[in-house]
Amino acid sequence: MTDADLASTTGSSGAGDDVPIVELRNVWKVYDTGSERVEALRGVDFAARPGEFVAVMGPSGSGKSTMLNVVGLLDSATEGTVLLDGRDVTDLSDREMTSVRKHAIGFVFQNFYLIPSLTALENVELPTLFGDDPTARDRARSLLERVGLGDRIEHRPDQLSGGQKQRVAIARALVNQPRLLLADEPTGNLDRKTGRSVLEEFDHFRETENVAIVAVTHDPQVAEFADRTVTLVDGRIDDDSSWRGVS
Amino acid sequence: MNPIDRLYRRFPAVLMARRNLSRNRLRSALAALGIVIGVLAIASLGMFGTTLRVGADQQLGEFGNEIGVLPNAEAGVENFTERDVQEIERVVSRGEVIPVQSRSVSVGRGGDVRFVRAYGIESPGELFEAEDGRIPERFRNGVLVGSSLADDLDVEPGNTLTVDGRNYRVLAVLEDVGQISFVNPDNGVVLPPSEFGRERYAQVIVTAESGAAANETAMAIRDSLNRRQERVVVVELSSITENIDQFFGIINTFLVGVGSISLLVAAVSILNVMLMSTVERRGEIGVLRAVGVQRSEVMRTILAEAALLGVVGGVVGSALAVLAGLALNVYVLDDPMVTFRSRNLLYLVLAFLFALVTSLLSGLYPAWKAAREHPVEALRSG
Numbered sequence: 001m002t003d004a005d006l007a008s009t010t011g012s013s014g015a016g017d018d019v020p021i022v023e024l025r026n027v028w029k030v031y032d033t034g035s036e037r038v039e040a041l042r043g044v045d046f047a048a049r050p051g052e053f054v055a056v057m058g059p060s061g062s063g064k065s066t067m068l069n070v071v072g073l074l075d076s077a078t079e080g081t082v083l084l085d086g087r088d089v090t091d092l093s094d095r096e097m098t099s100v101r102k103h104a105i106g107f108v109f110q111n112f113y114l115i116p117s118l119t120a121l122e123n124v125e126l127p128t129l130f131g132d133d134p135t136a137r138d139r140a141r142s143l144l145e146r147v148g149l150g151d152r153i154e155h156r157p158d159q160l161s162g163g164q165k166q167r168v169a170i171a172r173a174l175v176n177q178p179r180l181l182l183a184d185e186p187t188g189n190l191d192r193k194t195g196r197s198v199l200e201e202f203d204h205f206r207e208t209e210n211v212a213i214v215a216v217t218h219d220p221q222v223a224e225f226a227d228r229t230v231t232l233v234d235g236r237i238d239d240d241s242s243w244r245g246v247s
Numbered sequence: 248m249n250p251i252d253r254l255y256r257r258f259p260a261v262l263m264a265r266r267n268l269s270r271n272r273l274r275s276a277l278a279a280l281g282i283v284i285g286v287l288a289i290a291s292l293g294m295f296g297t298t299l300r301v302g303a304d305q306q307l308g309e310f311g312n313e314i315g316v317l318p319n320a321e322a323g324v325e326n327f328t329e330r331d332v333q334e335i336e337r338v339v340s341r342g343e344v345i346p347v348q349s350r351s352v353s354v355g356r357g358g359d360v361r362f363v364r365a366y367g368i369e370s371p372g373e374l375f376e377a378e379d380g381r382i383p384e385r386f387r388n389g390v391l392v393g394s395s396l397a398d399d400l401d402v403e404p405g406n407t408l409t410v411d412g413r414n415y416r417v418l419a420v421l422e423d424v425g426q427i428s429f430v431n432p433d434n435g436v437v438l439p440p441s442e443f444g445r446e447r448y449a450q451v452i453v454t455a456e457s458g459a460a461a462n463e464t465a466m467a468i469r470d471s472l473n474r475r476q477e478r479v480v481v482v483e484l485s486s487i488t489e490n491i492d493q494f495f496g497i498i499n500t501f502l503v504g505v506g507s508i509s510l511l512v513a514a515v516s517i518l519n520v521m522l523m524s525t526v527e528r529r530g531e532i533g534v535l536r537a538v539g540v541q542r543s544e545v546m547r548t549i550l551a552e553a554a555l556l557g558v559v560g561g562v563v564g565s566a567l568a569v570l571a572g573l574a575l576n577v578y579v580l581d582d583p584m585v586t587f588r589s590r591n592l593l594y595l596v597l598a599f600l601f602a603l604v605t606s607l608l609s610g611l612y613p614a615w616k617a618a619r620e621h622p623v624e625a626l627r628s629g
Binding site: 069075116122 | 263537
């Protein structure tokens with residue numbers, strides 16, 4: 001399978017709103033260290049549709065991050081099926097998973113994870129840096145303008161505030177026009193007010209770009225913005241909670 | 248976009264590598280310094296060898312076409328007769344045959360007396376240059392004085408010198424011919440053959456047109472004069488210079504080898520620096536992988552860092568080596584252009600390539616290690 005195939009099956013030209021952009025079917029993730037066996041995910045069923053904002057909550061160690069890693073193709077499931085835009089991506093090679101991540105998935109992390117030696121603009125360009133992409137710089141610039149950092153494009157991360165860093169990270173996540181944005185505690189390192197403005201940014205892109213957003217969080221504020229909240233307990237979706245928020 | 252931006256766009260690994268290196272300038276500079284020293288050692292030691300060799304060749308070079316024909320004392324031949332000389336002259340088709348007589352003499356000027364060797368040579372202009380005065384084409388009277396003896400006795404052309412009780416006019420002071428030659432009158436005198444009477448010849452010197460011709464002539468003389476009995480020993484200076492050349496070749500190889508060890512040490516320091524910096528940047532590398540940068544691309548970035556260290560170290564080291572070579576050659580040979588002999592350029596190129604390859608090799612393991620790491624693990628650590 002070539003990169004182009006992966007991009008076209010998972011890119012923005014996908015099916016309609018009723019087909020989930022991402023779907024987990026009975027996904028298990030088991031870590032077997034030899035001495036002990038940890039079941040991080042135990043038969044998780046999950047789906048997110050285009051334009052939907054899903055918050056994943058749950059206590060520490062409940063498997064939230066593992067679920068996000070499996071959804072984001074950073075980690076592969078031990079058992080079960082992962083579908084991206086209707087296509088089975090459970091058993092891709094590292095090379096293929098990397099390519100799908102590049103074209104179809106955006107990541108936002110709690111610690112922002114900007115490269116300190118690169119400018120804001122270069123950080124946004126990062127996912128496009130390897131490979132020939134003549135319009136990448138223009139997209140990066142316009143994304144930075146859209147998140148309100150048009151006057152900060154040549155700044156290094158240490159010259160930016162926490163909220164600004166997270167906006168750069170959002171712009172970076174969206175530079176390849178993915179249909180799925182994954183966020184791991186996106187407001188975890190921000191004060192309430194800044195967190196709110198970052199969430200508004202998410203909301204904005206969800207609405208205008210029809211991007212599905214899955215955010216793992218402890219922050220109740222994130223749940224407020226979400227269309228629905230899924231709660232994970234001991235590696236299982238807590239059924240009572242899974243459709244809360246959808247009337 | 249300016250050209251540098253375009254270059255970076257074309258080779259993003261180089262952009263990342265340069266930025267990463269400039270993050271900890273001191274550490275990068277120290278790692279590059281190791282390479283600088285390694286390249287400097289290899290290239291300048293190689294150049295040093297070239298200088299030695301060129302210096303030796305300058306001392307020897309003019310005699311490469313000389314052949315010395317000496318009587319073989321082991322066969323009971325003490326000296327050559329007129330007939331021997333005629334036979335040599337018959338064999339040597341092209342080139343000069345210079346029979347040399349020799350004896351010990353006392354040389355005096357004023358109250359000073361020295362016991363030195365005197366040579367009888369009919370055409371000394373073939374073998375010697377005048378440092379002062381003039382060497383006559385046909386040497387019939389007067390005396391030529393070696394430069395050391397002339398210094399010793401404070402003699403200059405026009406003075407009178409007493410040799411074995413007879414007075415001679417000094418025609419010229421001879422230039423020093425160096426250590427390697429058949430006749431070295433540096434601390435002696437040269438007299439016309441008439442002053443030696445019918446004395447036999449101590450040796451015969453043949454000057455051929457070239458080193459190759461000298462070799463042929465030497466073989467011809469051996470064939471002819473040693474047909475019945477090993478009467479003569481034929482010595483070619485070119486073979487001596489060849490041996491010396493070989494010797495300096497060995498010294499050169501040894502010096503370059505010593506230099507290579509220092510580059511090896513530099514490689515270890517690069518390995519160390521690259522390992523440290525990739526461990527520090529685990530989280531960042533995890534992000535790169537998460538946003539869709541392939542393993543091979545991560546590897547390329549880190550290799551580019553190592554290569555950049557090697558290139559910078561190599562360029563600086565080569566530049567310093569050229570300066571060192573210039574200084575050495577001005578000081579030793581009085582000829583800075585010797586620095587740019589092809590052999591030296593070869594050393595520079597070799598040292599530079601060696602630096603680049605060593606850097607890349609030392610970057611290989613850290614790069615592989617960083618690229619291989621699972622992005623989830625890497626992100627967790629950051």
